[in-house]
Amino acid sequence: MEKVDLLVVGGGAAGMSAALAAAGAGPVSVLLVDREERLGGILPQCIHQGFGLGYFHRDLTGPEYAGRIVAQMEGAAVSVRLNTTVLSLSQRRTAELSGPGGYEPVAFRRLILATGCREKTIGSLPVTGTRPAGVFTAGEAQRMINLRHWRPGRKVLVLGSGDLGLIMARRFVLEGCQVLGVVEQKGSCGGMVRNYRSCLLEHRIPLMTRTTVTRLHGEGRLTGVTLRHLDSGKEEQVACDTLITALGLIPERELLAGLGGKLPGWASLCGNCDYVHEIVDTVTAQAEELGRQVGMELLGKK
Numbered sequence: 001m002e003k004v005d006l007l008v009v010g011g012g013a014a015g016m017s018a019a020l021a022a023a024g025a026g027p028v029s030v031l032l033v034d035r036e037e038r039l040g041g042i043l044p045q046c047i048h049q050g051f052g053l054g055y056f057h058r059d060l061t062g063p064e065y066a067g068r069i070v071a072q073m074e075g076a077a078v079s080v081r082l083n084t085t086v087l088s089l090s091q092r093r094t095a096e097l098s099g100p101g102g103y104e105p106v107a108f109r110r111l112i113l114a115t116g117c118r119e120k121t122i123g124s125l126p127v128t129g130t131r132p133a134g135v136f137t138a139g140e141a142q143r144m145i146n147l148r149h150w151r152p153g154r155k156v157l158v159l160g161s162g163d164l165g166l167i168m169a170r171r172f173v174l175e176g177c178q179v180l181g182v183v184e185q186k187g188s189c190g191g192m193v194r195n196y197r198s199c200l201l202e203h204r205i206p207l208m209t210r211t212t213v214t215r216l217h218g219e220g221r222l223t224g225v226t227l228r229h230l231d232s233g234k235e236e237q238v239a240c241d242t243l244i245t246a247l248g249l250i251p252e253r254e255l256l257a258g259l260g261g262k263l264p265g266w267a268s269l270c271g272n273c274d275y276v277h278e279i280v281d282t283v284t285a286q287a288e289e290l291g292r293q294v295g296m297e298l299l300g301k302k
Contacts, residue, residue, distance in 0.1 A: 008032040010114035012041020014271025018291035023077040025295025035085045040066035054281030088258040111267040117249035129215040134222030138246040153242025163191040165246025170199035181206035
């Protein structure tokens with residue numbers, strides 16, 4: 001069984017920054033594991049600008065931001081395993097990995113979880129009707145368009161006005177799709193003012209506040225949805241072939257199930273796995289500080 005001082009799970013900005021900081025503290029063996037085929041986490045699919053103003057003092061795209069940290073990984077004393085999934089963790093401070101080489105257990109002294117978030121799905125809402133194709137989370141649609149160059153649909157409605165919902169509404173317009181609007185159950189836009197202006201106002205995308213989706217229509221493929229206007233209670237059916245849901249994020253902590261759902265003293269959370277950050281710059285800063293602390297702890301220093 002391989003033994004390391006620190007196991008970092010997640011190769012996004014948080015995981016890379018924590019691993020680099022821990023390795024920089026001194027002679028500490030660090031293993032970073034990620035299930036994707038390249039480092040960067042969600043950043044490579046975020047091709048819009050707005051990253052790095054706080055940390056790098058530059059307005060960068062997601063891939064540019066990730067690229068700067070990946071460049072620091074080259075030559076650093078961090079072992080990296082991609083296309084590798086952590087199946088489980090145990091109280092014995094061991095992890096079960098599954099990668100290109102098959103099953104492999106790893107023992108560690110300290111653990112940092114930097115597994116990010118998962119998106120809430122349409123199933124988290126009281127929506128009735130059929131379950132047709134054409135309903136995607138915003139992150140899933142972003143990955144399809146920006147990384148795979150697939151267009152999920154042509155006549156699009158976005159549910160949720162957080163920053164990701166606004167950005168994807170604009171992205172669909174740029175892809176030549178008809179965006180019917182962004183639906184928001186609250187009384188105002190949920191995203192940053194700058195994103196509201198650059199994504200909705202500049203592209204003349206309607207924002208429908210105090211409104212929600214209550215029913216899906218279509219057999220095989222989505223043909224429309226029923227909207228309910230919460231102030232009046234009135235409903236209307238809107239024809240569309242694609243519904244994008246931007247309902248919020250949940251920190252991804254499923255691996256804690258093997259530890260009884262609790263965080264032992266030898267494990268730490270960082271980045272969006274700890275709590276949902278508004279910008280990646282604070283993710284990087286938090287992860288660096290945690291990595292330094294863990295590195296010093298492993299070296300027996302205060």
